[in-house]
Amino acid sequence: MRPTEASTLLTDLYQLTMLQAYFDEEMNETAVFEFFVRKLPAGRNFFVAGGLEQALDFLSDLRFDPDELEWLSSCGRFKPEFVASLAGLRFTGAIDAMPEGTVFFPDEPILRVVAPMREAQLVETRMVNLLQYQTLVASKAARVRLAAPGKLLVDFGLRRTHGAEAGLLAARASYLAGLDGTSNVLAGMRWEVPLFGTMAHSYVQAHDRELVAFERFAYSHPRSTTLLIDTYDTEAAAQDLLPLARRLARAGIAIKAVRLDSGDLAAHAHQVRAILDAGGEFGIRIFASGNLDEYQLAGLVAGGAPIDGFGVGTRMSTSADHPYFDCAYKLQEYAGIARRKRSEGKATWPGRKQVFRRFDDAGQIAADTLTLASESPAGAPLLARVMDRGQRLAPSPPLVKVREYASQQLASLPPSLRSLDTAAPYRVEVAPALIELARQVDEREH
């Protein structure tokens, strides 16, 4: 059985029913679909593009395997000659996209598919699934990064993400957007995301004495000793570890940090810092975790809590305040003719589009223009061809390079957009040529 993430049947049934209709109609002209987000939810001033890498992997590997074809044949919904036609199906189209890490805004396409209709339609469900989630997490993680400049920030979200792939991709997307690492071992193995983590409460509990747990752990991990000190009484544990720290120092082992995971983190951090400093342990850092998000981080930083780093988990990896974006993958052209839907509240801009971005003298972004790909207004175009005839045009950049680019993107935001507060919307102009095309499309009868 194919793994879930690789199955071509991980799709909506209607993709296949439409494909059969197109097969019957012999319709397979070139289709143009674009992926975009319709609007910013409250508490987001921008989006950060993520997921392109996995989307390109998906397109490169697109095929039905024999088990899947057999199931399609036997399920009673599809004609044998249609199922047979799927055996040779591959993605042969072109992709234009914004690089991962690019800051973008509502209605701006971040990816365009230009391919024979059946291929372009079939991939819709998984393309949305892949592009939305990393964009969602990267957009949230960017806020976490902006809330705590200079602090060590680590993704701790895996256990409460929605399944295996979410856990893995949340580590990737949050690192891409500026976190310093993750607890997720597989993300370390796959993409060299720096790994962090030491002990759970269960480790302390399993030992009859907390101090014995601390000492044994230090000897087992002499170069990465972070001790979790809130299992029973945070301040008592901090006090008790002072003689241990001196004993370990004689053995050449330095306690790197203590971790707080419950209660009033600011209050505990102040008390623990005072205890450690009074004991001469100025070098032991304080790391905190527990239901954190960008707002709590900003509060702790603003209040001067002596915390050196944070583990940020569930609320970032599920984008808990807004766990989805109102995003879509829409047909904008078929057989050379621009198209759009006009459904109430869901009308789209027709045709192949490009986003041109202008910067001010300080290098900050000033305004975007959404227009036809064939136009050339002022500014730098954001979408570029990354795949042609089903082949990638260049190897994927290492994740650390994507992260550098995302960091530059965040630095190019004006302060109002970088703030956690909801800002006045960034200016995205719709060019006259695009408005005119929409008018022409709407004039056609259907």
Added chain:
Amino acid sequence: MRPTEASTLLTDLYQLTMLQAYFDEEMNETAVFEFFVRKLPAGRNFFVAGGLEQALDFLSDLRFDPDELEWLSSCGRFKPEFVASLAGLRFTGAIDAMPEGTVFFPDEPILRVVAPMREAQLVETRMVNLLQYQTLVASKAARVRLAAPGKLLVDFGLRRTHGAEAGLLAARASYLAGLDGTSNVLAGMRWEVPLFGTMAHSYVQAHDRELVAFERFAYSHPRSTTLLIDTYDTEAAAQDLLPLARRLARAGIAIKAVRLDSGDLAAHAHQVRAILDAGGEFGIRIFASGNLDEYQLAGLVAGGAPIDGFGVGTRMSTSADHPYFDCAYKLQEYAGIARRKRSEGKATWPGRKQVFRRFDDAGQIAADTLTLASESPAGAPLLARVMDRGQRLAPSPPLVKVREYASQQLASLPPSLRSLDTAAPYRVEVAPALIELARQVDEREH
């Protein structure tokens, strides 16, 4: 490369650092961990247990593969003799659990692991990841089911779920909790979840005339013709399809339903119903979708909107109002000694526990008692042994049987808990024996 969902390295680094410490200490006595949810979020009156099936699969297949061991050896964090010890690691423990579909409440363990410490610790991250997500979706989907009795309800969430596994498991969990089917083809293939779905707006747009799209689709799918009628003008489309319906009828094809996907669904449904009825098409059903959740369903049902079925997607599959539960997998006993953490706001009940449920004369649930597994108060015990020495004790029930059981569970809820409004909390009593054990545990010095 192993698929994400099967990788033993899809875990938190601290599981492995703790394992190395246990290896160094030669600590591997029997550990008892329990998984539970700490509290009900606003807008939830109960939980529905999900994910046991996948959790047991995970435990049955637990092993490190050669690539993973090689990476662990080379990453510079672990001792060779420790990594070598992982090669033979398998799950050899016992599992007690509530059946999937069981209704449960805060602090009640739904699953207990009894296993050598290293195995029981290693599996924490993925066990939480698997148990939380399906429980989250099943608990939300149960509310969706209760909000619209008798209506056809279909999961449409795949594209905006968080990755591949979430998409697949959301289809499973929502069907388990009472939905009638899904658009997710892979869920149909894997578990025979009934499949639904016909056409997208793109299909209508790709044809120059909407009616041509409708007619061609009907001929391609004569037994499952549902037409999406909101691409341009909903009521105009309903009017236009009347002559088409008569033409198709002469060819032996019945239009089963029309789908509305935008605007004021109740208003459109009333108008479309009137148009269809005036045209004598009483048999064509109305199906609606678009950003629905249990509250909107309840409103549409209460308002008497003539809608026969609903596609419910993003908000259900991401559990959008509460996209995570405050759940935990905690050590409650090690080497025969009951234990608990006392961290502020996060203290747990120690020892191996059982939940006993009492029913009233009408067969509705009346109260639960949380107590030690060794006690026998009034009521029926909810956890039962499902795995021993790493082997399942029985084959898994077919999903349709789990769904029947969940339906009975929902029927056993008193009306206040079945309501969408937040109810007075269900009574979960903590037995004196458990309170006494906690007192004794707290008296020990650490």
